Amino acid sequence: MPETPKLNRPWFVAVWPGMGHVALNAGVYLLAKLGMTAVAEFEAGELFDVNAVEVKGGVIQPARRPRNRFFVWADPEKRHDLVLFLGEAQPPVGKFPFCRQVIEYARGLGVERVLTFAAMATEMRPEHLSRVFGAATDERGVDELRRLDVTVLEEGNIGGLNGVLLGAAALGGLRGTCFLGEMPQVFTQVPFPKASLAILEAFSALTGIEVDLDELTDQARAVEEQLGELLARVEEQYGPQARLAEDNEDEGDEEDDEDEAAGEPPREGVEYRYEGPDETVAPPAVQRIEELFARAANDRGKAFELKRELDRLGLFKRYEDRFLDLFKHGD
Structure with missing residues (x-):
């Protein structure tokens, strides 16, 4: 790790x-709207393996392990600075030792509290409000x-590092909270x-940190309409119990599986397998991406617009390193 920055009572x-x-x-x-700055990268050593290599224009790229980065934000109100840890993947083994190392670094920064975000899959429909479920490491939390009107996860488990990190935090004497968006x-x-919007609303209420959520609100509304129309068409044609794809239990997508919170038993319903657009990107789309990168380089507050377009094209993983490099230097 590089030299640790001096922070004010960070979370x-x-x-x-x-x-x-x-x-x-x-x-x-948060990274984009708060204009956070990269400060460190965590080398996880042999905990991560390489499951695939990227091919560009027929050329196999050098193999690399998933990256784990730390970003910071200095609170102008002098309440709590923020440290954001963004991991590209979760290690298939050694999750607890990995979390212990992350918490050790966090303690070296003077971190007072640990928060994780996750998803909670339920039978909600796209047009319904997303509830926020939560769990904490102590009764005070x-x-x-x-x-905060967060639905407390009374029983169940939080799979993957979203939960294990909080267990490691509690063991290290740090308070912790997990927000799970429905x-x-x-x-x-x-x-x-x-x-994501529901989680950040709860986060702002907890921390007192104001974040401009307008862009995320607009995106949430647009996706709600798209998914609602899709679901309505499927149900009209096949009935409410129709499936859009086979069960994805054996997909092998460890990243998605790890993020699931088991607060309710699985239930049957429509299933949709998202494969993303074709990997061949049309020149106009490439030009649009380059324009958005240029905007984000001049104003990091524009970076989420770029992330949204990369998601729409199914290209975020391809551009992830370049995207996060936008936050290497402060203003």
Whole structure:
């Protein structure tokens, strides 16, 4: 790790890819709207393996392990600075040792509290409000969730690092809270910004940090309409119990599986498999991406517009390193 920055009573937020891009999009939105700056990269060593290599124009790219980055934001109100941890993937083994190392670094920064974001898949429909479920490492935190009108996850488990990190935090004497945004079980493979929006509203209420949520609100509304129309067409043709694709239990997408919170038993319903657009990108789309990169380079507040377009094209993973490099330097 590089030299740790000096921070004012920082809080720590950790996100990973998962169902509906719920946690990742919430984290990236904070990254963009708060103008955060990269400060460190965590080398996880042999905990991560390489499962695939990227091919560009027929050329196999050098293999690399998933990256784990830390970003910071200095609170102008001098309440709590923020440290954002953004991981590209969750290690298939050694999750607890990995979390212990992350928490050790967080403690070295003077972190007072740890927050994680995740998704909760239920039978909600796209037009319904996304509830926020929550759990905390102590009774004080649970009482806090109730005051925020967050639905307390009374029983169940939080799969993957979203939960394990909080267990490691509690073991290290740090308070922790997990916010889980509700999304339709039938659309877990599709980005669902309404759940990310609900999480950030709860986050703002907890921390007192004001975040301009207008852009995310607009995106949530647009996706709600698209998914609602799709679901209505399917139900009209096949009935409410129709499936858009086979069960995705054995898809092998570890990132999505890890992000699921088991607060309710699985239920049957419509299933939608999101494969993303064709990998061959038309020149106008490439030009649009380059224009958005140029805008975001001049104004990091525009970065979420770029993230939204990359998601629409199914290209975020391809451009992820370049996107996050936008936050390497402060203003």
